[in-house]
Amino acid sequence: MTGKAVLVVQSGDMDKLYSALIIGNGALAMGMEVSMYFTFWGLERLKKGGLEKGPLSKMHFLGLGKWMVKNRMKKANVASLEKLMDDYKELGGKIIACDMTMEIMGIKREDLREDWIDECGAVGTYVYEAKDADISLFI
Amino acid sequence: MAEIEIDVRGQTCPVPLVECRKALRKAAEGDEVIIVGTHAASKKEIPMACESMGLEVLGIEDKDTEWKIRIKR
Numbered sequence: 001m002t003g004k005a006v007l008v009v010q011s012g013d014m015d016k017l018y019s020a021l022i023i024g025n026g027a028l029a030m031g032m033e034v035s036m037y038f039t040f041w042g043l044e045r046l047k048k049g050g051l052e053k054g055p056l057s058k059m060h061f062l063g064l065g066k067w068m069v070k071n072r073m074k075k076a077n078v079a080s081l082e083k084l085m086d087d088y089k090e091l092g093g094k095i096i097a098c099d100m101t102m103e104i105m106g107i108k109r110e111d112l113r114e115d116w117i118d119e120c121g122a123v124g125t126y127v128y129e130a131k132d133a134d135i136s137l138f139i
Numbered sequence: 140m141a142e143i144e145i146d147v148r149g150q151t152c153p154v155p156l157v158e159c160r161k162a163l164r165k166a167a168e169g170d171e172v173i174i175v176g177t178h179a180a181s182k183k184e185i186p187m188a189c190e191s192m193g194l195e196v197l198g199i200e201d202k203d204t205e206w207k208i209r210i211k212r
Contacts, residue, residue: 002191022153029156031192079154087157091164 004033005135008126012041013057014066014081020139021084027135028091036088037126039098042139043105046097046112051081089116096121140169147176148205155181156188159210163194166212171197175207182206 005027009020020036027034038046045051059065079087089095097112097120109120119125130136145162147155155176162172174185185208186196197209 002193025153025157029153029160030188031160077149077151079150084153087161091157091160 002031003134004129004132005035005137006126006130006133007034007036007136008138009036009038009042009045010040011057011139012044012054014052014054015057015069016139017042017045017051017054017081018078018084020137021081021088023137024088024093025084025091028088028093032134033092033094034088035094035096035129037096037098037121039101040105043098043101043107043112046095046116047107048111048113051085051113085116094118096125098122140171141167142171142173144173144175147174147178147181149177151178152180154178156184159185159188159208163192163210163212168212170212172210172212173207174210175205177204177206179204182208185210 005024007020007024009017024034024036045054056066056069095117097117099120099122101107102109102120143162143166145158147158150158155174155178159172159174162174166172182199186199189196189210195211197211200207
């Protein structure tokens with residue numbers, strides 16, 4: 001492994017999840033170690049069946065915009081979030097679920113895709129890993 | 140020593156990079172990974188990934204819009 005990337009996934013928007021998972025996968029493909037911290041609306045997407053549920057951050061238009069973007073993505077042969085997540089896990093990417101978010105949003109560990117989650121953590125875990133990381137992003 | 144061929148023709152970012160990495164992880168030392176694709180940016184980025192992992196690129200071939208990269212594990 002050469003280097004480390006840590007990403008905070010605070011947004012649950014579909015487009016931002018794409019950004020996060022593509023960067024995560026890209027960093028793993030470059031031989032880096034990667035951790036992603038899911039908090040707030042990002043954590044909602046780790047619920048069972050929740051990955052593809054997020055709106056577009058812009059031009060959502062009650063779902064019409066998202067439908068159009070998804071169609072364009074299909075034509076361009078863009079991988080689904082589900083596949084990107086499977087690849088991320090297969091390449092050894094780590095996922096940390098935010099403890100506090102689970103508490104304030106009433107999310108139980110069993111509501112989440114536990115097979116994806118490596119650990120539950122708080123801010124200290126993020127800071128500890130980010131302090132010697134080469135890439136640290138807030139998405 | 141085995142040759143592992145992967146076909147990512149028609150696939151877009153980040154699939155070529157990811158599939159390449161998956162194949163390299165599965166390959167044994169000394170194996171050759173051959174990846175065929177059409178995604179233009181990946182032709183540049185797969186060698187970049189190899190460089191950052193200290194792997195040797197044995198060759199890059201071009202044919203029309205298609206490229207083929209050979210990597211030594």
